[in-house]
Amino acid sequence: MPSTSKVIRLAGKEKRTTYGDFRAKHAGKKPQVPWVNVSDEEDRLRKTHLKVMVNGQSPHARHTRKNKKARHSVPSIEEPASPVPSSSGGAAALQEQRKHLPIAKGREALIQEILDNDITVLLGETGSGKTTQVPQYILESGLAGKGMIAVTQPRKVAATSLAKRVAAEKNTTVGKLVGYSVRFDECSSTETRIKYMTDGMIVRELLSDPLLSQYSVVIVDEAHERTLRTDLLIANLKNILKERNGSGEANGKGKGKANKLNPLKIVIMSATLDAEKFSRFFYNAKILYVQGRQHPVKIYYSVEGQTDYVDSAMRTFFQIHVDQPPGDVLIFLPGQEDIESLEKAIELFAKQLPKDEMEVLLCPMYAAQAPGQNAKVFTATPTRTRKCILSTNIAETSITIPGVKYVIDTGMCKEKRYLARDTGGGFDTLLTKSITKSSAMQRAGRAGREGMGVCFRLYTEESFEKMALAPEPEIMRCSLTSSILQLKCLNQDLEELDLMDMPDVESITSALKTLWLLDAINSNKELTPLGRQMAFFPLEPVHARAIIASKENGCTREALDIISVLSASSKLFVDITELREQAAEARRMFRHASGDHLTILNAVRAYEEIVAGGGGKHARRDWCRKHFLNERTLLEATEIRNQLRQTCGRLGIDWKVSCGDKEDPVVRCLAYGLAQNSAFLQPDGSYKQTMGQSVVKIHPGSVLAEKKVPAIIYDELVSGTAVA
Numbered sequence: 001m002p003s004t005s006k007v008i009r010l011a012g013k014e015k016r017t018t019y020g021d022f023r024a025k026h027a028g029k030k031p032q033v034p035w036v037n038v039s040d041e042e043d044r045l046r047k048t049h050l051k052v053m054v055n056g057q058s059p060h061a062r063h064t065r066k067n068k069k070a071r072h073s074v075p076s077i078e079e080p081a082s083p084v085p086s087s088s089g090g091a092a093a094l095q096e097q098r099k100h101l102p103i104a105k106g107r108e109a110l111i112q113e114i115l116d117n118d119i120t121v122l123l124g125e126t127g128s129g130k131t132t133q134v135p136q137y138i139l140e141s142g143l144a145g146k147g148m149i150a151v152t153q154p155r156k157v158a159a160t161s162l163a164k165r166v167a168a169e170k171n172t173t174v175g176k177l178v179g180y181s182v183r184f185d186e187c188s189s190t191e192t193r194i195k196y197m198t199d200g201m202i203v204r205e206l207l208s209d210p211l212l213s214q215y216s217v218v219i220v221d222e223a224h225e226r227t228l229r230t231d232l233l234i235a236n237l238k239n240i241l242k243e244r245n246g247s248g249e250a251n252g253k254g255k256g257k258a259n260k261l262n263p264l265k266i267v268i269m270s271a272t273l274d275a276e277k278f279s280r281f282f283y284n285a286k287i288l289y290v291q292g293r294q295h296p297v298k299i300y301y302s303v304e305g306q307t308d309y310v311d312s313a314m315r316t317f318f319q320i321h322v323d324q325p326p327g328d329v330l331i332f333l334p335g336q337e338d339i340e341s342l343e344k345a346i347e348l349f350a351k352q353l354p355k356d357e358m359e360v361l362l363c364p365m366y367a368a369q370a371p372g373q374n375a376k377v378f379t380a381t382p383t384r385t386r387k388c389i390l391s392t393n394i395a396e397t398s399i400t401i402p403g404v405k406y407v408i409d410t411g412m413c414k415e416k417r418y419l420a421r422d423t424g425g426g427f428d429t430l431l432t433k434s435i436t437k438s439s440a441m442q443r444a445g446r447a448g449r450e451g452m453g454v455c456f457r458l459y460t461e462e463s464f465e466k467m468a469l470a471p472e473p474e475i476m477r478c479s480l481t482s483s484i485l486q487l488k489c490l491n492q493d494l495e496e497l498d499l500m501d502m503p504d505v506e507s508i509t510s511a512l513k514t515l516w517l518l519d520a521i522n523s524n525k526e527l528t529p530l531g532r533q534m535a536f537f538p539l540e541p542v543h544a545r546a547i548i549a550s551k552e553n554g555c556t557r558e559a560l561d562i563i564s565v566l567s568a569s570s571k572l573f574v575d576i577t578e579l580r581e582q583a584a585e586a587r588r589m590f591r592h593a594s595g596d597h598l599t600i601l602n603a604v605r606a607y608e609e610i611v612a613g614g615g616g617k618h619a620r621r622d623w624c625r626k627h628f629l630n631e632r633t634l635l636e637a638t639e640i641r642n643q644l645r646q647t648c649g650r651l652g653i654d655w656k657v658s659c660g661d662k663e664d665p666v667v668r669c670l671a672y673g674l675a676q677n678s679a680f681l682q683p684d685g686s687y688k689q690t691m692g693q694s695v696v697k698i699h700p701g702s703v704l705a706e707k708k709v710p711a712i713i714y715d716e717l718v719s720g721t722a723v724a
């Protein structure tokens with residue numbers, strides 16, 4: 001059965017802004033500025049949650065409504081005289097900066113509160129210093145004893161960049177006193193006391209250490225995002241607290257220790273949190289509030305709603321570029337396609353600017369881009385240049401991008417949503433939708449980290465008022481398959497966990513059906529030995545199942561080559577709509593009649609020959625460019641493969657076993673994992689899913705796009721987007 005990496009679910013057309021549209025619309029014209037008005041920065045959301053102040057007044061006065069007179073133009077932005085030193089500089093400058101953060105005033109009070117309470121909920125404005133300082137205060141005060149302090153983050157990029165920043169503040173290199181742990185990348189040592197980690201990694205640690213015995217403090221940061229992993233962690237922390245502290249109270253202070261482990265301290269943090277809900281969940285835990293932000297952020301709303309947010313973002317960018325003082329610009333967009341469209345449009349217009357204007361340096365930032373590429377965003381901006389970062393919501397929380405003074409918020413994001421199938425199983429899909437108030441505030445908070453900032457919201461104040469406060473918890477809208485498998489390994493049933501919000505029965509049933517079809521659980525919903533093995537792999541269960549099946553099919557080497565590429569954060573085949581034919585021609589040598597997975601394998605093998613040939617870095621890069629391959633994906637996949645090989649070793653699977661050039665064993669083992677993702681050819685040329693009613697079409701970037709084959713398996717289903 002041929003296999004393809006991507007199919008499209010045909011469910012109506014969605015209009016996309018393309019490069020061509022931009023050219024037609026703006027050819028020869030100077031970009032126009034959208035109307036904007038000024039609103040003062042507000043924190044009315046938080047006022048309702050305020051219970052205990054940790055410190056006093058904000059160091060800077062807030063902007064008031066009198067700014068409204070600047071309705072029709074963006075006034076020039078003046079820096080208030082600030083005693084705060086600049087963020088660049090050595091260790092002494094960093095120590096000086098730490099002292100000026102709003103949270104520093106409340107340091108002693110905060111430590112005392114954490115000492116007195118097992119669970120603390122901490123609210124503080126973006127940039128007040130929660131994420132970088134609280135772990136250091138806890139460490140410096142000796143509150144963590146000999147244990148480690150875990151600081152969880154929903155996203156990789158935040159965990160790694162925060163670890164680097166805090167290591168610099170501690171005048172050390174990352175991986176020693178301060179480390180991080182993200183999927184496929186661990187940077188810590190026996191010296192590590194503060195560990196920034198993704199919520200996924202700490203949930204994974206529960207498998208080998210159910211009481212998280214290495215940690216004396218767990219700080220759950222950006223808890224407002226309510227990711228699935230954060231919710232599972234929080235539910236487990238409640239149980240661990242009972243086990244380790246012997247109390248089910250927020251201020252139990254470790255009384256009646258149930259075992260020999262250190263008592264656990266839990267801190268829940270965010271700038272935009274429904275603090276009362278968290279407090280109630282944790283036995284009415286105390287809510288602390290850090291008042292004030294280091295630098296103010298002015299907010300501008302558009303007077304009218306913007307129908308084409310990519311176009312409006314472009315015009316707002318040039319308005320800033322032409323009229324405003326130096327400072328980098330961060331633009332929030334929903335996804336990669338919009339980022340690419342905007343990148344091209346800005347590039348085109350930037351070339352038409354007069355010679356005496358500053359240069360524009362474009363830096364895209366999205367999860368599917370290799371980590372090294374995202375790291376470029378953090379490098380210093382050259383002189384006479386304005387950096388323009390085009391990002392999805394991966395830059396929305398926790399991170400500080402040095403140099404950013406302006407934020408443009410399109411008000412849109414992509415949200416993962418699970419579409420269940422009546423016949424069992426289902427899939428996660430990304431839908432473009434309006435953001436929430438929490439997101440809007442977090443996005444604005446990315447300006448004003450090093451000095452006064454400005455945020456342009458490409459939506460009206462009225463639209464902001466109508467936004468939901470926070471996103472719907474992921475547990476209510478995402479696939480539960482992987483989580484239920486992990487919980488089964490901890491002898492836990494999702495239905496019986498004390499969760500903040502309980503998902504509906506259908507999505508639990510759907511996940512259980514998938515696990516049953518993969519043989520991870522039996523018909524009594526009990527974990528099978530195979531399921532336990534699958535949970536060892538840091539992969540989606542479908543991919544883990546394929547690797548395990550490769551053992552009996554004698555093709556583990558090939559399965560790992562393919563699945564490590566599928567698990568990398570960016571695609572291997574560069575897919576530019578306008579250059580699709582040229583790319584297909586350049587990649588002809590890798591094409592495999594059996595589909596995309598074997599084509600990936602051919603590309604990996606060809607790349608390895610180039611590496612073995614010893615042509616050097618430049619030769620490898622040129623070869624990849626020539627063949628429209630993303631070398632960063634290949635490099636990342638090599639790292640992932642090394643880890644998967646180690647996991648195979650621990651499970652007694654010999655990764656060196658190869659089937660050579662035979663294709664059947666490879667497709668067969670993929671089919672074990674992807675059996676649910678299969679579709680049969682229909683008389684009209686479309687494909688119908690075997691499980692579910694959806695009609696799908698092979699993605700135009702697939703090697704099978706032009707072919708009609710009786711049946712396919714696939715590993716990615718895109719919903720609702722149009723065929724280009």
Ligand SMILES: Nc1ncnc2c1ncn2[C@@H]1O[C@H](COP(=O)(O)OP(=O)(O)OP(=O)(O)O)[C@@H](O)[C@H]1O
Binds near residue numbers: 087
């Ligand atoms: N990588 C960095 N480079 C330069 N300055 C930084 C960096 N990280 C943090 N800072 C400085 O430290 C301040 C506090 O950052 P921190 O992340 O601790 O705030 P926070 O209260 O957790 O904010 P948020 O809620 O947005 O995560 C920032 O406003 C910025 O001035």
